[in-house]
Amino acid sequence: MIKGLYAAASSMLSNTTRQKILAHNISNLDTPGFKQILASVGDWEKTSVTLPMGREPNMTNMAYVGVLGLGVDAVTETDDYTDGAVKATGNELDLAISGQGWFGVNTPKGLRYTRDGRFVRDAVGNLVTIDGNAVLNQNGQPIKLPDGKIVIHSDGVIKVNDQEAGRIGLFGFTEPRKELVRAEGNLFAAAAAPTVTPSGSIQQGFLEMANADAAAIATQMAVVARTYEMAQKMVQNQDDLLAKTINTLGRI
Amino acid sequence: MTSLNHVLDISRQDLQSRMLDLSVVSNNLSNFNTIGYKSIRTNFQEFLDSQLENGVQIASTQTLVKQGAIKASDEPLDMAIEGEGYFAVRLPDGKTGYTRDGQFSLDANRTVVNANGYPLIWNGTIPENFEEVRVRSTGVIEYRVGDDWTQAGSLQLYRFPNAGGLLFLGKNIWLESQASGAVQAGTPESTNFGRLQPKNLEMANMELSEELTHMMTIQRIFTMSLRSFQQTDQMISQAINMRR
Numbered sequence: 110m111i112k113g114l115y116a117a118a119s120s121m122l123s124n125t126t127r128q129k130i131l132a133h134n135i136s137n138l139d140t141p142g143f144k145q146i147l148a149s150v151g152d153w154e155k156t157s158v159t160l161p162m163g164r165e166p167n168m169t170n171m172a173y174v175g176v177l178g179l180g181v182d183a184v185t186e187t188d189d190y191t192d193g194a195v196k197a198t199g200n201e202l203d204l205a206i207s208g209q210g211w212f213g214v215n216t217p218k219g220l221r222y223t224r225d226g227r228f229v230r231d232a233v234g235n236l237v238t239i240d241g242n243a244v245l246n247q248n249g250q251p252i253k254l255p256d257g258k259i260v261i262h263s264d265g266v267i268k269v270n271d272q273e274a275g276r277i278g279l280f281g282f283t284e285p286r287k288e289l290v291r292a293e294g295n296l297f298a299a300a301a302a303p304t305v306t307p308s309g310s311i312q313q314g315f316l317e318m319a320n321a322d323a324a325a326i327a328t329q330m331a332v333v334a335r336t337y338e339m340a341q342k343m344v345q346n347q348d349d350l351l352a353k354t355i356n357t358l359g360r361i
Numbered sequence: 362m363t364s365l366n367h368v369l370d371i372s373r374q375d376l377q378s379r380m381l382d383l384s385v386v387s388n389n390l391s392n393f394n395t396i397g398y399k400s401i402r403t404n405f406q407e408f409l410d411s412q413l414e415n416g417v418q419i420a421s422t423q424t425l426v427k428q429g430a431i432k433a434s435d436e437p438l439d440m441a442i443e444g445e446g447y448f449a450v451r452l453p454d455g456k457t458g459y460t461r462d463g464q465f466s467l468d469a470n471r472t473v474v475n476a477n478g479y480p481l482i483w484n485g486t487i488p489e490n491f492e493e494v495r496v497r498s499t500g501v502i503e504y505r506v507g508d509d510w511t512q513a514g515s516l517q518l519y520r521f522p523n524a525g526g527l528l529f530l531g532k533n534i535w536l537e538s539q540a541s542g543a544v545q546a547g548t549p550e551s552t553n554f555g556r557l558q559p560k561n562l563e564m565a566n567m568e569l570s571e572e573l574t575h576m577m578t579i580q581r582i583f584t585m586s587l588r589s590f591q592q593t594d595q596m597i598s599q600a601i602n603m604r605r
Contacts, residue, residue: 121600122363124596125363125364125365125368125596126363128365128368128589128592128593128596129363129367129368129371129414130414131589132368132371132372132375132416132586132589132593133371133414133415133416135372135375135582135585135586135589136371136372136374136375136378136408136416136417136582136586137405137407137416137417138578138582138585139382139405139578139579139582140405140406140407140417141405143407146414198425199427200425200427201427225406227404227423229423229523229525229526230522230523231522231523231526231540231542232521232522232523232526232539232540232541232542232543233522233542234522234542239404239406239420239421239423240406240420240421256520256522256545256553257552257553258445258553270552270553291407291409292409293406293407293408293409293410294406294407294408294409294420295406295407323581323585326585327585327588330588330589330592333592334592334595334596337596337599338599341599341600341603344603345603345605348604
């Protein structure tokens, strides 16, 4: 009886987490370079159910009945690294990566990677992100841009007034899901150095938008609402049963 | 552990961010016919607090300095900048303001002023007996007496390492800021400076379709976040009413 109560409660908890992830994905539907979070739930521990001895006549041993699930496990969050749609903006320093690869960014907290290509030339000519963190070239060094008209080629080569002024670095990870960890501000941290030479190319005047899918989120939200409601009803049912057991069983 | 109140907070934060973005887009749209207007973009970022999902935050609003379309006009002192650079005007408080709005004209004292009456910063004067004025693409202002054109002086353009970082004052005027970097003066058509297009004006630099689709996006996300907010609220109420 109590086992069932906890199983129902565990479902309420896991759906709270799922709702949080959905709200987070919705909030970032219009965030360039955002990679949505996927939530998966699975069975939690199982326990074996046995009948005590003496339950039936001549029953001298405990009888094994089967296994009982104890509810759902905590939600596992995985990052979805598929590419988002690319949007034309026409701004000189809006860059999108088509295909594999990440921009390298030097932040006060260390080296980070991002697919968010909203860059600016700062007051002293450095190529920086909208937070002012330096964007790195292929050797992991900051990029200094002279004054003038900027043209960025698909291989990352920057030309200012037709003079080569550096090259935007692209860094590749064979399995970003295992190698990268989500950090704040559309950035990702890596435990180790990039593992592969990326095959992607850079598009100037474009931005990669979020890869979250509004329709999928809406349906998942409906599922969460109903599952939570059902789990709540189950808690109440178990409670009713418990009440009946306590109040009526002992009565003659 | 996640609490439903925290989830409410994510949605609330997002609703507020969309409202702000909507006012930025409305401002862009209402300046659709403003000469030399530069559109503004709200820069959203994923918000995490020590790995905990917190929705979205606004990192900055950014002035997009791309070139606007150039349209012909009839006024002799109307000018458009094709390429980089700003006109400099003297503000009433003595500061220098920068603008891409090239609607200049002569006032009663023959001072070259912009649409707000702020004098253009240049190195010449127009004499009393002039009959006509004109601007050349290099910034030289000339006046005519009889059949003779005489050079009155010339204007310079001003550029910044990060023009998007200029501080917006209003009335189409920007101010130099720490983010923009130090101002550099130069003759129109010289390296890194745009050329002047006399008797032309630069229109606002945004696409109507782009701003309108953005507005629709904002509306959809707002609706979704609102739904999420209501649903979370309902979940809280179910949790409260679990014990009958």
